[in-house]
Amino acid sequence: MLRNRSAWDEWATGYADPGLRSWSTDEPSWGIWGIPEEQVRLLPPDLAGRDTVELGCGTGYVSAWLARRGARPIGLDNSAAQLATARRLQNEFGLRFPLLQASAERVPCADATFDLVISEYGASIWCDPYAWIPEAARVLRPGGQLIFLVNSVQLVLTLPEEDDLPATESLQRPFFGMHRFQWLGTDSVEFHIGHGDMIRLLRRCGFEVEDLIELRPAPDATTRHTLASLEWARQWPCEEVWKARKTH
Numbered sequence: 665m666l667r668n669r670s671a672w673d674e675w676a677t678g679y680a681d682p683g684l685r686s687w688s689t690d691e692p693s694w695g696i697w698g699i700p701e702e703q704v705r706l707l708p709p710d711l712a713g714r715d716t717v718e719l720g721c722g723t724g725y726v727s728a729w730l731a732r733r734g735a736r737p738i739g740l741d742n743s744a745a746q747l748a749t750a751r752r753l754q755n756e757f758g759l760r761f762p763l764l765q766a767s768a769e770r771v772p773c774a775d776a777t778f779d780l781v782i783s784e785y786g787a788s789i790w791c792d793p794y795a796w797i798p799e800a801a802r803v804l805r806p807g808g809q810l811i812f813l814v815n816s817v818q819l820v821l822t823l824p825e826e827d828d829l830p831a832t833e834s835l836q837r838p839f840f841g842m843h844r845f846q847w848l849g850t851d852s853v854e855f856h857i858g859h860g861d862m863i864r865l866l867r868r869c870g871f872e873v874e875d876l877i878e879l880r881p882a883p884d885a886t887t888r889h890t891l892a893s894l895e896w897a898r899q900w901p902c903e904e905v906w907k908a909r910k911t912h
């Protein structure tokens with residue numbers, strides 16, 4: 665957790681301009697390829713008046729999109745530098761909502777506070793799912809929804825060991841045992857688990873899985889990230905969105 669905090673404090677400047685671009689539009693788009701909301705349908709249709717928390721909000725643009733749809737968002741992030749950008753963008757756009765500095769593995773909010781917990785490349789990949797998903801369940805009201813975007817299992821299994829190299833077309837590591845990842849050349853730690861483990865974890869935390877959406881970029885999509893080539897991502901999902909409802 666502390667390693668990821670210092671990594672993100674260092675990377676924050678590189679996320680300020682993309683954050684500004686995302687704050688500048690009312691049309692959400694998702695993941696490294698910027699796939700439009702009208703294609704993904706990630707957001708619930710009825711956000712007005714909903715209490716939401718974004719776990720690993722970074723520059724806060726997802727929460728800004730939620731606020732513009734009538735929700736009452738809180739953004740939580742572990743990195744002071746990322747939150748400083750979020751605060752600056754809030755002032756620039758005159759759209760303010762609470763920002764908390766904390767780890768999503770220990771959310772400083774009471775039980776049953778929120779109707780929606782959301783994470784796009786936030787807690788969803790930077791926190792241990794066995795810690796943050798029980799926390800998401802705890803702070804959600806019964807009937808509330810958990811929506812998160814992660815890298816696909818296919819991507820994680822085909823990435824080279826070195827950070828910042830694109831996915832290959834061959835399996836680079838075993839599926840069994842996947843959980844904690846540290847790519848060569850970085851101190852940060854990511855977490856990725858298989859679908860069976862994710863389904864069992866969600867169900868154990870009182871969730872019913874509603875959807876698993878594999879994201880496919882358009883033929884002319886572009887990205888500044890090196891995770892996968894467009895040719896790769898047109899053939900295999902490099903990202904996926906999970907939707908789960910807290911039923912008990």
Ligand SMILES: C[S@@+](CC[C@H](N)C(=O)[O-])C[C@H]1O[C@@H](n2cnc3c(N)ncnc32)[C@H](O)[C@@H]1O
Nearest residue numbers: 672720721722741742743746767768785786790
């Ligand atoms: C890629 S950003 C996600 C924000 C935004 N959706 C984006 O794609 O730019 C990842 C964020 O997760 C945050 N993060 C990492 N570990 C965290 C933790 N334990 N608790 C909360 N946030 C964390 C980082 O500080 C960073 O701001």
